[in-house]
Amino acid sequence: MQRAAAVLMAPFLAALLGAAEPVTLDTDPHLMARWKFDEVEGTKALDSSPHGRHAELKGGLSFAKNSVAGRAGKALSVGGGGTIEAAGYKGVAGAAARTVAAWIKTTRPEGEIVAWGRNDFGAMWTFQFIRGRVGVTPKGGYFYMNSATHDGEWHHVAIVLAAAETPNLHDHAALYKDGAPAEIHDIGLLDMFPIATGSEIDVRIGARFEGALDDVRIYDRALAAEEIKALFELRSDTPLSPGK
Numbered sequence: 001m002q003r004a005a006a007v008l009m010a011p012f013l014a015a016l017l018g019a020a021e022p023v024t025l026d027t028d029p030h031l032m033a034r035w036k037f038d039e040v041e042g043t044k045a046l047d048s049s050p051h052g053r054h055a056e057l058k059g060g061l062s063f064a065k066n067s068v069a070g071r072a073g074k075a076l077s078v079g080g081g082g083t084i085e086a087a088g089y090k091g092v093a094g095a096a097a098r099t100v101a102a103w104i105k106t107t108r109p110e111g112e113i114v115a116w117g118r119n120d121f122g123a124m125w126t127f128q129f130i131r132g133r134v135g136v137t138p139k140g141g142y143f144y145m146n147s148a149t150h151d152g153e154w155h156h157v158a159i160v161l162a163a164a165e166t167p168n169l170h171d172h173a174a175l176y177k178d179g180a181p182a183e184i185h186d187i188g189l190l191d192m193f194p195i196a197t198g199s200e201i202d203v204r205i206g207a208r209f210e211g212a213l214d215d216v217r218i219y220d221r222a223l224a225a226e227e228i229k230a231l232f233e234l235r236s237d238t239p240l241s242p243g244k
Contacts (some may be wrong), residue, residue, distance in 0.1 A: 144184070171192075
């Protein structure tokens with residue numbers, strides 16, 4: 001009887017003592033938005049972060065028509081001029097650290113994965129295909145990987161911008177493909193230009209992209225290499241190491 005009572009009381013005692021669930025990449029307070037695209041009807045893509053930054057499918061897209069099998073659960077097939085827009089969410093602005101990650105599946109190396117900012121030199125943050133390879137451009141300069149990702153298979157891609165007073169692509173950005181650092185194409189002088197992302201254009205997903213997207217995430221911190229690997233290995237529910 002006493003043992004049964006102790007078992008029943010354990011959750012309440014833990015709460016009183018301030019016990020907390022371990023923080024994971026899924027519950028990280030720095031996760032600003034996450035769209036899993038697991039819906040099967042309607043045109044609203046739910047944000048799985050605590051911020052409620054739900055996105056709207058535009059241009060004729062709907063989950064009833066465009067929901068497909070994903071890398072984990074469902075995914076969204078994008079094309080034909082359709083986009084996904086998170087109205088009112090301006091992304092990570094200024095020189096702040098950030099990570100954008102997504103699963104992509106395509107045979108056409110064109111279009112955007114995620115973009116936001118201001119339509120001015122150095123003020124955009126566009127994670128997209130550049131010369132047939134996945135990379136990022138702040139509108140002026142570019143930074144992209146050497147290896148291809150348009151073979152019709154699922155690939156996990158991520159761009160990380162480290163914290164710095166005046167960050168630039170050359171010194172502070174890193175691209176990842178399938179959980180590993182990607183070899184970068186040669187870099188031009190414009191990539192030394194300081195990044196100062198604007199906050200006028202709402203976050204948009206999939207503009208001019210032809211293929212499937214799954215588990216799109218935005219963090220307002222630079223994820224470490226082992227964390228990007230965890231996303232690729234579908235271990236985002238694993239507790240983070242101390243200090244994250």
